[in-house]
Amino acid sequence: MKIDAERASANRQARDERKRAHLHAVMDRYTARFRALAGADALAVAREAHAALDALLERDRANSAAEGTIRCRKGCSHCCHGPVEIWPHEAALLVAEARAAGIPIDPGRLERQAAQSVDTWRAQPAGDTGCAFLGADGACRVYESRPNACRRLLVTSEPALCDTANGALERVERWYSWEAEMMEVAAQDMFGADLMPRLVLAELAGK
Numbered sequence: 611m612k613i614d615a616e617r618a619s620a621n622r623q624a625r626d627e628r629k630r631a632h633l634h635a636v637m638d639r640y641t642a643r644f645r646a647l648a649g650a651d652a653l654a655v656a657r658e659a660h661a662a663l664d665a666l667l668e669r670d671r672a673n674s675a676a677e678g679t680i681r682c683r684k685g686c687s688h689c690c691h692g693p694v695e696i697w698p699h700e701a702a703l704l705v706a707e708a709r710a711a712g713i714p715i716d717p718g719r720l721e722r723q724a725a726q727s728v729d730t731w732r733a734q735p736a737g738d739t740g741c742a743f744l745g746a747d748g749a750c751r752v753y754e755s756r757p758n759a760c761r762r763l764l765v766t767s768e769p770a771l772c773d774t775a776n777g778a779l780e781r782v783e784r785w786y787s788w789e790a791e792m793m794e795v796a797a798q799d800m801f802g803a804d805l806m807p808r809l810v811l812a813e814l815a816g817k
């Protein structure tokens with residue numbers, strides 16, 4: 611019995627080590643991929659990272675039993691009223707896209723939002739919580755160029771639960787691609803992340 615227990619423990623440890631090594635290898639691969647992009651055109655970097663994430667999500671969703679249960683739909687914009695962390699290349703793409711499409715950005719709201727943190731975001735007046743790129747119809751006005759934080763936020767629970775004012779955020783259920791999460795961690799580590807309004811304001815100011 612003692613030998614069986616020791617063998618089971620050794621097998622468990624070996625499995626854990628293999629898992630850790632695999633996760634490290636995935637992180638290293640994405641870190642190297644983003645490092646190779648350092649110095650490249652910011653818009654091209656953002657577009658490449660967005661395309662890579664989309665492909666990964668598509669691959670993992672195709673293999674997931676939750677594929678048909680994702681409830682996110684155009685016009686359901688609850689998640690666009692929460693704090694969103696992006697990286698500077700994504701801010702550059704958002705501003706470029708808005709300028710090219712003639713989409714106005716409210717600088718006053720950005721300034722007020724920029725004074726918030728993730729923890730204080732929901733204490734703002736309701737009119738200030740919405741993303742600067744959210745349209746009056748509840749649709750994203752820069753959808754094709756939306757940040758990876760928005761692309762990987764996929765919900766399987768009742769959309770009303772996501773409402774920042776009247777929902778029950780603790781009951782929201784998300785579908786995750788763990789590899790997509792790791793890809794985003796690698797991008798944020800490499801490029802530096804901050805709340806969207808701060809980086810968009812910096813980009814508008816040409817910093």
Ligand code: SF4
Pocket residue numbers: 689690691694741742743744745749750751752753756757760
């Ligand atoms: S960029 Fe678009 S999808 Fe992302 S929070 Fe803003 S409005 Fe929503």
